[in-house]
Amino acid sequence: MSDAPVMAGIMRDRILNLLKEGKRIDGRGFEDYRDVEIKTNVIEKAEGSAWVRLGETRVLVGIKVDVGEPFPDLPDRGVMTTNVELVPLASPTFEPGPPDENAIELARIVDRGIRESQAVELEKLVIVPGKLVRVIFIDVHVLDHDGNLIDATGLGAMAALLTARIPKLEYNGETGELVRLDEYEPLPVRHVPLPVTFAKIGGNMVVDPSLDEERVMESRITVTFDETGHVSAVQKGEGGSFKLEEVMYAVDTAMRKSSELREMLLSSVDRGLP
Amino acid sequence: MKVKRVEAMMGRPEGLKLIDENGKRLDGRKKYELRRIDMEVGVLKNADGSAYVEWGKNKILAAVYGPREIHPKHLQRPDMAVLRVRYNMAPFSVEERKKPGPDRRSVEISKVIRGALEPALLLEMFPRTVIDVFIEVLQADAGTRVAGITAASLALADAGVPMRDLVAACAAGKIDGEIVLDLNKDEDNYGEADVPVAIMPLKNDITLLQMDGYLTRDELLEAVKLAIKGAKAVYQKQREALKEKYLQIAQEVAGNE
Amino acid sequence: MKKGSIFVKPRELVVPGTLLVQGPFKNGRGTFREGNRIYSTVVGLVEIRGDLVRVIPLEGPYMPEVGDNVLGKIVDVRFSNWVVDIGAPYEASLRVQDATEERIDIMKTDLRRIFDIGDVIYAKIKAYNEVNQIDLTTKGMPFKGGPLRGGQLVTITPSKVPRVIGKGGSMINMIKRLTNTRIIVGQNGWVWVSGRNGELERLAIEAILKVDRESHTQGLTDRVKEFLLEKLRELKERGVITELPKIDEGKEGGGNDGKT
Numbered sequence: 001m002s003d004a005p006v007m008a009g010i011m012r013d014r015i016l017n018l019l020k021e022g023k024r025i026d027g028r029g030f031e032d033y034r035d036v037e038i039k040t041n042v043i044e045k046a047e048g049s050a051w052v053r054l055g056e057t058r059v060l061v062g063i064k065v066d067v068g069e070p071f072p073d074l075p076d077r078g079v080m081t082t083n084v085e086l087v088p089l090a091s092p093t094f095e096p097g098p099p100d101e102n103a104i105e106l107a108r109i110v111d112r113g114i115r116e117s118q119a120v121e122l123e124k125l126v127i128v129p130g131k132l133v134r135v136i137f138i139d140v141h142v143l144d145h146d147g148n149l150i151d152a153t154g155l156g157a158m159a160a161l162l163t164a165r166i167p168k169l170e171y172n173g174e175t176g177e178l179v180r181l182d183e184y185e186p187l188p189v190r191h192v193p194l195p196v197t198f199a200k201i202g203g204n205m206v207v208d209p210s211l212d213e214e215r216v217m218e219s220r221i222t223v224t225f226d227e228t229g230h231v232s233a234v235q236k237g238e239g240g241s242f243k244l245e246e247v248m249y250a251v252d253t254a255m256r257k258s259s260e261l262r263e264m265l266l267s268s269v270d271r272g273l274p
Numbered sequence: 275m276k277v278k279r280v281e282a283m284m285g286r287p288e289g290l291k292l293i294d295e296n297g298k299r300l301d302g303r304k305k306y307e308l309r310r311i312d313m314e315v316g317v318l319k320n321a322d323g324s325a326y327v328e329w330g331k332n333k334i335l336a337a338v339y340g341p342r343e344i345h346p347k348h349l350q351r352p353d354m355a356v357l358r359v360r361y362n363m364a365p366f367s368v369e370e371r372k373k374p375g376p377d378r379r380s381v382e383i384s385k386v387i388r389g390a391l392e393p394a395l396l397l398e399m400f401p402r403t404v405i406d407v408f409i410e411v412l413q414a415d416a417g418t419r420v421a422g423i424t425a426a427s428l429a430l431a432d433a434g435v436p437m438r439d440l441v442a443a444c445a446a447g448k449i450d451g452e453i454v455l456d457l458n459k460d461e462d463n464y465g466e467a468d469v470p471v472a473i474m475p476l477k478n479d480i481t482l483l484q485m486d487g488y489l490t491r492d493e494l495l496e497a498v499k500l501a502i503k504g505a506k507a508v509y510q511k512q513r514e515a516l517k518e519k520y521l522q523i524a525q526e527v528a529g530n531e
Numbered sequence: 532m533k534k535g536s537i538f539v540k541p542r543e544l545v546v547p548g549t550l551l552v553q554g555p556f557k558n559g560r561g562t563f564r565e566g567n568r569i570y571s572t573v574v575g576l577v578e579i580r581g582d583l584v585r586v587i588p589l590e591g592p593y594m595p596e597v598g599d600n601v602l603g604k605i606v607d608v609r610f611s612n613w614v615v616d617i618g619a620p621y622e623a624s625l626r627v628q629d630a631t632e633e634r635i636d637i638m639k640t641d642l643r644r645i646f647d648i649g650d651v652i653y654a655k656i657k658a659y660n661e662v663n664q665i666d667l668t669t670k671g672m673p674f675k676g677g678p679l680r681g682g683q684l685v686t687i688t689p690s691k692v693p694r695v696i697g698k699g700g701s702m703i704n705m706i707k708r709l710t711n712t713r714i715i716v717g718q719n720g721w722v723w724v725s726g727r728n729g730e731l732e733r734l735a736i737e738a739i740l741k742v743d744r745e746s747h748t749q750g751l752t753d754r755v756k757e758f759l760l761e762k763l764r765e766l767k768e769r770g771v772i773t774e775l776p777k778i779d780e781g782k783e784g785g786g787n788d789g790k791t
Contacts (some may be wrong), residue, residue, distance in 0.1 A: 010476050101385045104378045116467075116488050219389075221483065234469070234485035239392035241479035248500060251491055279722030323590065340538060341620035342594055352662075394547075396563065396572060400592075402663050403620040433549050434591020434688075436572035476548045477568070516546045516574050520589060524748045 007215045015216050018203045025212060026055075031253060033208045033261070038155065038268040040163040048164025048187065052156040055210060056146035058090075061138065061156035063164045065189070067178065068135040069129065078125025078133045082111035084140040084153065091145040107140065109235045110153050113193045113224035114138075117232035120161060120189035127171050127178070134166070136187070147211035150222050154195040155265060161189050162269050189274050193226040195233065196254035196260050205246060207257060221247070223254035227262060227273055290398070292449040301330075301460065305454045308444070308504055313424070313515035315432045321408075323433025325515070327425040330458055331415035332462035333367075338433040339458045342401035355400035359388040361422055363411040373410035383419050390423050390443070390472040390482035396436040405435060416462035417445050420470045423482065424508055425433045431516055439514050441481060444504030446497040448489060453496045469503035475509045478502070532769050541579060545571045545586060546748065563584030573692070576747055578774045591748060593689040593719040594596035595659045602684065602717035603667065605650045611637050613646050613666060615654070618686065618719045623665035629657060630669050630676070650678035651723065653715060673715075673788065682713070682725025684738050689720035695739055696748040696787055702742060702752055703787055709759045709776050710735035713788045730771050734762050 015025050024030065034055030043049035048063030070077055078176040086094040099107070125134035138160070140153050165184040172179070199209035199217035202232065209217060219240025224233040231251070236242065242250075266273065291391045293299055303309070318324035321337035328334075350403035354379075361384040361493040365371050391407065407430065409422040434496030447457040449465035462468055467487020473480055480502070485494060535554020549571045551562065558569045562584055573588040595601075595617070603623060607614035613630070615623040615733060627635050629646060631720070646652060653676050654667035669676025687695060695716055696703045707714050712726035712735040722739055726732035738755055745751055766772050 021387075076492065099378075101381050104381045105385050108378065108382050112486055117484060118488075219393075229490060231485060231489050232487070234483055235384070235386070236389065236480065236483040238389050239481075241309065241393045241474060241481045242483070242501070244478065244480065244498065247480060247483065248495060251494060255491060322592070343620070343622060400620050431574050432590055434573055434588050434690075436561075436563075436591075437547035438570070438572065440546065472549070476550075513546050517544050520544055520574075520747050523745055527745055527748045527754065 001258070007212070011212060012216050015212060016263075019202050019204045020227070024206060026210060028206075029203065030206045031257065032255070033151075034210070036155070036261070036264060038159050038265060040159050040269055046160075047166050048160040048162075050156045050159035050163065052152050052159065054146075054148060054152040054155070054208070056144060057148060057152045057211075058142075058144040059149065059152045059156045060141045060143055061160040062141070063160045064137040064139065064216075065164070065166045065187075066135045066137070067132060067169070070126070070130065070133040075130035076123055076126055078122040078136060080111075080115065080120055080122060080136040080138065082107045082138040082157070084110075084142065086142050086145075090142045094142075094145070103118070105235075105237065106149055106153060108149055109195065109222055109224075109233060110140075110157055111138070113154060113195055113233040114157060114161075115232075117191045117193040117226040117228075117230060118227065119158070119189055119193050119232075121189040121190050124188045127169060128173075132171070132178070145211060147214045148197050148208050150195050150197045150209060151261075154224065155191075155261065158192055158194060159265060159269055161187055162192070162271055162274075164264075191226040191228065192262050192265070192274065193224050193232045194258040194259045194265070195222050195224040196250075196261070197222040198250050198253070200240060200242065200246065205249060205253075207253065216242070221250050223251050223258075225255050225258040227259070229255065288463065292461055292464060293452060293454075299449075299454065301458060303456075305452060306500065307501075308456045308507060309458065311511055313428060313511055314318055314517045315428050315515050320423035321429070321433070323429040324437070325425045325428035325432060327421050327428070329417060329421040329424070330456075331413060331502055332411070332421045333413040334418065334421045334425045335410045335412060336422065336429040337408045337410075338405065338426075338429045338435065339408075339525075340405040340433075341400035341435070342406075344402065344404035349404070350402045354397040355395075355399055355403045355405050357388055357392050357395060357397060357405050357407065359384045359391065359407045359409070359426070361387055361409045361411070361419070363414060363418070367411050367414045386482055386484065387419060387423055387426065388432070391426060391430065391441055393479065393481050394427070394437045394439050394441045394474055395430065396438065399436055405430075410453075414459075416457050416459040416468075417470070418483075420445050420472065420505075420508075421441070423472050424512065428512055428515060432519075439474040439476040439479075440509060440516075441472050442475055442505040442509035443470065443482060443509050444501050446472040446504065448487065448493060448497065453493060453500060455500055460516065467497070469497040469501055471498060471505060473502055473505045473509075475506055539577045541577060542747075543570065543577045544575075544589075545577055546574050547572050551577060551586070552579070555582060557583045559583050561588050579632060579734070588688075588690045590688055591690060593617070595619050595621075595623070595656050595665050595719075597656050597659055599656045599718035600672070600677065601656060601667075601719040602679075602715060602723055603652050603719075603722035604684075604716055605646045605648050605652065605678075608642050608646070608648060611642075613642065615652065617654075617665070617667075617717075618689075618721055619665065621663045621665055623656075623667050625654060625667040625669065626651070629667065632670065639709060646678060651684060652677035653679065653717070653723075662727055679715075679725075682723050683732065683736065685722050685724065685739060687720045687739065688746075689718065691721055691743050691746040692716055692718055693775060694751070695722070695742045695781035697752060702755065705752070705756060706735050706738045706759065707788075709723075709756075709763060714739075714748070715788050728771070730766060734759065737762075 046062040472482035603615040
């Protein structure tokens with residue numbers, strides 16, 4: 001919003017006028033996602049990976065797995081971190097350098113959704129309690145920005161987690177030796193939380209905003225549901241405001257849309273619910 | 275790093291009850307009771323506007339500079355003022371020393387606070403300028419972002435920055451399976467969810483809404499509604515605090531006569 | 532009064548977002564309109580005159596208006612102009628041709644000999660355009676527009692300038708007469724105070740800051756007079772002044788020394 005380049009006034013007017021007639025600039029209904037395409041295991045060097053196209057938005061998510069120390073206050077849990085890079089090739093508005101506030105917010109929304117639903121069974125990733133655990137890095141590379149990076153990233157992260165295969169480890173308690181076996185196992189995943197994002201434009205709520213829509217939106221809200229009907233993250237973003245009824249609409253619609261997305265995701269990774 | 279909820283389950287003392295059989299919480303509050311909140315406006319000399327808020331054990335100072343010239347120049351907007359928000363925690367504000375400077379959490383919080391304040395400001399009155407809002411958390415005890423928004427809104431009004439409405443904020447959350455108002459640190463640590471909300475009370479516009487935790491749809495909406503109620507109580511205190519600065523002078527003057 | 536509802540009392544202290552009136556009113560400064568309702572945007576005092584609703588802010592930045600006389604500080608000297616800080620959100624500019632009647636060859640003249648960095652000038656706002664460029668002029672201004680020598684600069688909230696000047700200059704005249712000082716009150720809330728006696732100069736400043744702080748209270752003029760007389764009696768006891776100035780109301784005094 002604040003860092004978007006100036007938008008042509010006629011485009012703004014067109015988007016707003018169409019919404020008044022109940023239409024969107026690209027012909028979608030208010031609750032329609034753009035076309036979604038998911039490919040997994042696209043990066044051989046990564047333990048898990050997924051390429052997601054949402055309309056013209058493209059993100060690539062890689063999962064790398066390492067071994068490290070647990071957090072002192074969480075001795076019985078593996079470690080998971082999420083990082084997003086908005087690389088300059090994806091948009092004229094992205095600058096090289098350390099993650100800016102947009103990258104950080106995006107990573108943290110997606111991270112919260114996964115973490116708070118305990119989607120990854122971190123307790124199964126402990127090698128020596130308090131000493132040695134698996135460390136899961138979810139790294140997101142945005143490749144092309146055409147709006148709604150949050151949902152694209154959420155889909156990509158879950159697709160990569162669901163298809164990741166991690167090497168089995170053998171730990172020798174006496175010698176302290178850790179041997180990496182040539183056998184692989186899936187990453188333990190118990191839930192599939194997915195974010196659903198809405199833009200508020202001229203008082204209308206539309207799902208999965210495109211970049212043009214994001215440029216004219218007053219505000220944004222994301223609700224992350226898992227398959228158990230629990231919400232694991234909510235985030236109102238940018239300026240503007242929502243009425244309570246609009247929040248309720250977003251929550252109920254997100255519940256519905258996330259289950260549609262989940263069905264599509266699971267069939268594309270060739271898996272049922274965990 | 276955000277590991278709160280799991281941490282909570284791990285670190286939670288054996289048999290700890292966040293709500294006792296009489297419905298009282300650890301600090302003696304009832305389910306829908308706010309912590310004690312004190313506000314003071316105009317506490318700093320240099321800043322164009324300032325406010326200090328004590329909210330439970332939270333101690334928060336907010337200052338506003340501007341509208342003023344923006345540097346570097348390319349950041350300016352030809353049609354409106356730019357609002358910049360920096361939320362910062364002092365190293366000594368928490369149990370274990372926090373490394374100075376912005377971490378990922380404070381970058382995100384600064385961003386959502388900006389989004390919470392922006393709709394209340396008539397930024398179009400000051401093209402090509404910047405309004406800087408600085409929020410310093412001197413002591414933190416859960417709910418620093420809602421206390422920070424509350425303080426920042428007071429500081430903006432104190433600076434005379436034109437506003438459509440004040441912004442008032444409050445959080446609700448879930449502890450021991452129940453939705454309660456305004457979690458303190460222990461409740462946040464050992465609880466199941468935290469839902470910070472900011473509103474412009476005049477028309478019930480929600481300008482900040484986040485949820486960190488695990489809730490059903492109904493629980494989420496219950497928490498949002500409860501937080502809005504809390505924010506309205508906070509709003510009444512904000513109005514009083516803004517008037518207090520001047521009423522005090524008036525009283526003092528009257529008393530001298 | 533036309534039809535409509537008024538929800539506040541005159542001079543009531545309000546905060547941003549307070550509903551003031553509903554109906555056929557005009558909204559002035561410190562307010563915004565939505566439909567037929569008018570709300571306050573600032574902390575301030577309500578003023579309703581005829582159908583015009585305003586809120587006089589108790590804090591806030593100086594917003595320049597063409598014709599305002601302001602005090603400013605030179606912060607930069609460029610090729611053909613000076614950059615001037617007038618306490619507004621934007622820097623102001625004084626061009627050579629607006630500073631003096633003389634023809635100046637800018638190739639041969641060091642502009643710093645006219646106004647140097649740090650100099651305090653007294654100028655009029657000549658233009659304030661849509662790209663927020665503020666142009667000043669010092670031509671025809673008292674004190675030749677400056678630089679002002681001696682004295683002190685204090686700042687008050689710009690919205691309180693009328694209060695410091697008082698009706699027909701009553702407040703500022705009283706302060707000047709009782710403290711034997713020269714005072715210029717810029718519309719931007721910058722005030723220049725100069726007196727031969729340092730203690731009296733300081734007293735004048737105290738009085739001005741008192742008006743600034745207590746502007747929203749009643750009976751201010753009398754209170755400031757009492758305050759000044761009491762302080763003057765103290766100064767006399769201490770031998771700083773030999774006699775108390777006479778208080779003959781309504782006599783000249785000259786008003787704001789910066790009056791054009």
